[in-house]
Structure formats: structure tokens, C-alpha cells
Amino acid sequence: xxxxxxxxxxxxxLRHEAGSREEERFLADGKAQLxxxxxxxxxxxxxxxxPKNSFxxxxxxxxxxxxxxxxxxxxxxxxxxxxxxxxxxxADFMEIDYQGVDIG
Amino acid sequence: xxxxxxxxxxxxxLRHEAGSREEERFLADGKAQLxxxxxxxxxxxxxxxxPKNSFxxxxxxxxxxxxxxxxxxxxxxxxxxxxxxxxxxxADFMEIDYQGVDIG
Numbered sequence: 001x002x003x004x005x006x007x008x009x010x011x012x013x014l015r016h017e018a019g020s021r022e023e024e025r026f027l028a029d030g031k032a033q034l035x036x037x038x039x040x041x042x043x044x045x046x047x048x049x050x051p052k053n054s055f056x057x058x059x060x061x062x063x064x065x066x067x068x069x070x071x072x073x074x075x076x077x078x079x080x081x082x083x084x085x086x087x088x089x090x091a092d093f094m095e096i097d098y099q100g101v102d103i104g
Numbered sequence: 105x106x107x108x109x110x111x112x113x114x115x116x117x118l119r120h121e122a123g124s125r126e127e128e129r130f131l132a133d134g135k136a137q138l139x140x141x142x143x144x145x146x147x148x149x150x151x152x153x154x155p156k157n158s159f160x161x162x163x164x165x166x167x168x169x170x171x172x173x174x175x176x177x178x179x180x181x182x183x184x185x186x187x188x189x190x191x192x193x194x195a196d197f198m199e200i201d202y203q204g205v206d207i208g
Contacts, residue, residue: 046203
């Protein structure tokens, strides 16, 4: 990755039953509401498939730099999604953020 | 991501001191030895920068499908790296694998 660029990822599992309409709606709404926030690049909706952890889904997105990431965190669409959906529908989650390493 | 494609990621921390020559050597050797295994695509050496977990580095790579992933796992260069380096130099790790979701 380019210097200063950040890849923000979150893996999570939902309170909804696997394959339910509520699960699909959460994922679709999450993508629709977060991917269009102006500083978000390369948003991906993912299924976590390793049997070595218990998380079932992932969101991945990239930011040009730390200020673009901060703008996403503070954006009203993100704040509202966290408050109205994430805090009630997500059972467990973990955030992992990456930057490039210029050795190796 | 395309259907069947898998992104394999592992986040980890090392027994070596931060910024040490041993740390740099592990990262450089990991990249050199794993990125060139034939079925590996898009290998990335990453720094994990979220303060919300304790892992310090990441490897990310993609496979065309499950059989390409299996070929990597069984490849002698991977098996040797795990046995000779990973098992002695890595203090803790977590694997996260992704596939695309075709909704949302």
C-alpha cells in the first residue's frame, strides 16, 4: 500500500439468524450507507470463512490518509449507522487496520 | 471479490523487539519466501495499526480458489517457513479469511 494509506477492516457476527432476511438487510444497508461516505474508497462486503475464528462477515475500506479516516468516523451517516444498526444488531466484532511496511 | 476467490490474512506479533534487526529479517524473509509460492497472488506485508487489538503485523494474499489455497498450505516453502520461523518467532497470531458476498 502507498505511504499514509490506511485499510480499515472490521469482522463481526450478527444477532440475526444465518441466512435470514434481517441478516441480508443489515449487510445491504451497511454497504449502501457506508460505501458512499465521501472519503471511503474500495468498500468491500465480505464473508469471513476461516473456521479458526467465530466472526462471519467483514467490511473492508481504504482511506487516503488519517484525516480521511477521521472524516469517515465523524460523518453523520457513519455515526447514525453505528447508533441505529451496529449497536443493536452486531453481537461481536473486532477492528483491524493496516498500513504498508516499507521493508521486505 | 470474484466468486470462489479467497483472501487469506494473518495478523501477528513477534517475540522480537520492535524495530530490531530480527523483526525486520522475519518480515523480509516471510515476504520473500511466501509471496513467490506459485498460487499466491497480491501478497502484502502490512503493519497492524489499530490500537483496539494487540497484533503488530499482517500478511495478506489472495488465491483464485480453494485448491490454490490448499496448494499454498501444502507447498514445501510454506511448510518450511512455518516450521523454521513462524513457530519459533511468532508470539501470537490470528487468521482471517474472506470471500465475496453477492448481496448488498
